[in-house]
Amino acid sequence: MPDITPRYLVPFHPKEVAHRFTDVLIIGGGLAGLRAANAVDPSNNLMIVTKDRLQQSNSNYAQGGIAGVMHPEDNFENHIQDTLTAGGSLCDQDVVGMVIKEAPDRIRELMQWGTNFDKDSGKLSLGREGGHSHHRILHALGDATGKEIIRAMIQWTRKLRNIRILENTFTLDLLTANGVCRGALIRQGQEMIMVWAKQTILCTGGAGQLYRESTNPPVATADGHALAFRAGAELSDMEFMQFHPTVLYIAGSSRNLITEAMRGEGAYLVDNNGYRFMKEFDDRGELAPRDIVSQAIVSQMEKTRHPCVYLDLSHLNPSYVTNRFPGIARTCEKFGINITSDRIPVRPGAHYMIGGVTVDSSGRTTLPGLWAAGEVTASGLHGANRLASNSLLESLVFGAHAGQQASLAATNMQDHYEARQISNPHVASTNEVMDLNDITNSLKSLMWRFVGVRREANTLREALASIDSWRRYVLPAQYTSLQGWELQNMLTIARIMVDSALQREESRGVHLRTDFPRIDDENWNRHLRISKSG
Numbered sequence: 001m002p003d004i005t006p007r008y009l010v011p012f013h014p015k016e017v018a019h020r021f022t023d024v025l026i027i028g029g030g031l032a033g034l035r036a037a038n039a040v041d042p043s044n045n046l047m048i049v050t051k052d053r054l055q056q057s058n059s060n061y062a063q064g065g066i067a068g069v070m071h072p073e074d075n076f077e078n079h080i081q082d083t084l085t086a087g088g089s090l091c092d093q094d095v096v097g098m099v100i101k102e103a104p105d106r107i108r109e110l111m112q113w114g115t116n117f118d119k120d121s122g123k124l125s126l127g128r129e130g131g132h133s134h135h136r137i138l139h140a141l142g143d144a145t146g147k148e149i150i151r152a153m154i155q156w157t158r159k160l161r162n163i164r165i166l167e168n169t170f171t172l173d174l175l176t177a178n179g180v181c182r183g184a185l186i187r188q189g190q191e192m193i194m195v196w197a198k199q200t201i202l203c204t205g206g207a208g209q210l211y212r213e214s215t216n217p218p219v220a221t222a223d224g225h226a227l228a229f230r231a232g233a234e235l236s237d238m239e240f241m242q243f244h245p246t247v248l249y250i251a252g253s254s255r256n257l258i259t260e261a262m263r264g265e266g267a268y269l270v271d272n273n274g275y276r277f278m279k280e281f282d283d284r285g286e287l288a289p290r291d292i293v294s295q296a297i298v299s300q301m302e303k304t305r306h307p308c309v310y311l312d313l314s315h316l317n318p319s320y321v322t323n324r325f326p327g328i329a330r331t332c333e334k335f336g337i338n339i340t341s342d343r344i345p346v347r348p349g350a351h352y353m354i355g356g357v358t359v360d361s362s363g364r365t366t367l368p369g370l371w372a373a374g375e376v377t378a379s380g381l382h383g384a385n386r387l388a389s390n391s392l393l394e395s396l397v398f399g400a401h402a403g404q405q406a407s408l409a410a411t412n413m414q415d416h417y418e419a420r421q422i423s424n425p426h427v428a429s430t431n432e433v434m435d436l437n438d439i440t441n442s443l444k445s446l447m448w449r450f451v452g453v454r455r456e457a458n459t460l461r462e463a464l465a466s467i468d469s470w471r472r473y474v475l476p477a478q479y480t481s482l483q484g485w486e487l488q489n490m491l492t493i494a495r496i497m498v499d500s501a502l503q504r505e506e507s508r509g510v511h512l513r514t515d516f517p518r519i520d521d522e523n524w525n526r527h528l529r530i531s532k533s534g
Helices: 031-039 076-090 093-112 145-157 223-231 290-304 318-324 326-333 391-411 436-450 457-474 482-503
Strands: 018-027 046-049 163-166 169-177 180-188 191-202 241-248 268-270 309-312 344-353 356-358 370-372
Touching (some): 018 180, 018 391, 031 391, 169 223, 223 482, 268 290, 290 309, 370 391
Parallel strands (some): 018 191, 046 163
Antiparallel strands (some): 180 191, 241 344
16 A cells, blocks of 8 residues: 655644754663763753653663673673574674674773672672573663663763753654754643754664563653654664563563573473473573574463463572562562462563664664664664663663764754744544544554464464554544554554565564565575665
8 A cells, every 4th residue: 555654743833833952862761862862972962852751761671681791701702693693694793793892891881870780799790591602691680680770871861961851752753854854843741842953863762562462661652663764764674573482471460571581590481281391492491592482482372272381480599589580579479479489470572673773883874864772773783583681782882872973973063043944734633533542452462463473474464454444544643642643653663564574474583474484595684674765
């Protein structure tokens, strides 16, 4: 069907809205955005716009940790090889090498800025997770690494004198003129504001809320992917959504991540009969990469006709387990589960969006004036399957690069305080009242059923037809609420994800086509890229 994606979501005119000017605009307040902010030269005026509070990002909820070569028995080549083994030939080897070789310095920066990583006898405590050949995962507060890193980064970033932070502010669209990004249209409370920026950095995070089963916070509605696409930036690898194998499955409750570190510490995966099944699927057992574990769990659930499998830690030292995983222990206690003796019900859930806005090693997108870092991007680090605990590292490295390069570009531009003639007309709305909740829930269920861990052509086409039907009457509407804008973003990106999954007729990494179960390097050892221009 012809593309019906609107250029701008809402009506606006320069004469009718407020205007602000800044040298560098950062959209998103997770780890990538905060690290980018700290790379901006103090001579540049800087603004951070974040949809919720700074604490509400995927970075904040990262339990597993951050990977880096910090032990004398480990080396860069080991970490590089582990990343390439997980991500396959779609990894950009130069990017992989760059990120991993910068890791120790970026981690030491975090410690200098106040992050308290777990230690054992005065030395950094290094864990191991699926796909890693060595102990190289740094944790904080046991299983609350992201929370501790974000706490320290927010505290450090708020000290910057050149910064303005706008929380609870929604970015509606990027502003473009003559093929260049000029800033963004934002909504703060009831006020519409055109923010004019010399350079803009997109750090909006992921798209996990497209799925019914997800580890992501409510803010992860693919907003950055969608507004970049509407502005003309290129997206890549949108078929690659990584599913975390172990999400707490309690009917009626919110889905809580059960960190991969639990399996790294020796937890078993068993089915409802108590059978430890992972060795049937991979010699590495519970320490196999996430795609393999997720697919194995789904297969075992089907075989046993049971809605979940279980993590079993009953063979481990009880006091060690509770001290190592205090947050998970507290969460499970709410449901009467003692993690030292009871099995924890788990199943896969949407966790990390590997695809995103195409960037180079500096974080530069295909749209001049726009940079990006973190989960919103397709950087080439993860290939077709992200290695555990490489995502916080990616946010640090690319956040630093994008912040530095955008700042340099802004410094080389003269101050120019002019509101350009960019506007969007009002569109007469229909009298039809839509149940946005119902459409959103239907979309999330559809994506989980048909574009989840397993995919095949007939159900992908069915998903495409349903999404196109919703798009026909949702996208042309001009909403006045966050719920409407989020749904439009979700439908925009869901369509691209399904189409990409349908096109890639092979199984590679996290993309499993049951009708094309093997890797096809001859035809598909390449990236799928898409933009509004084609």
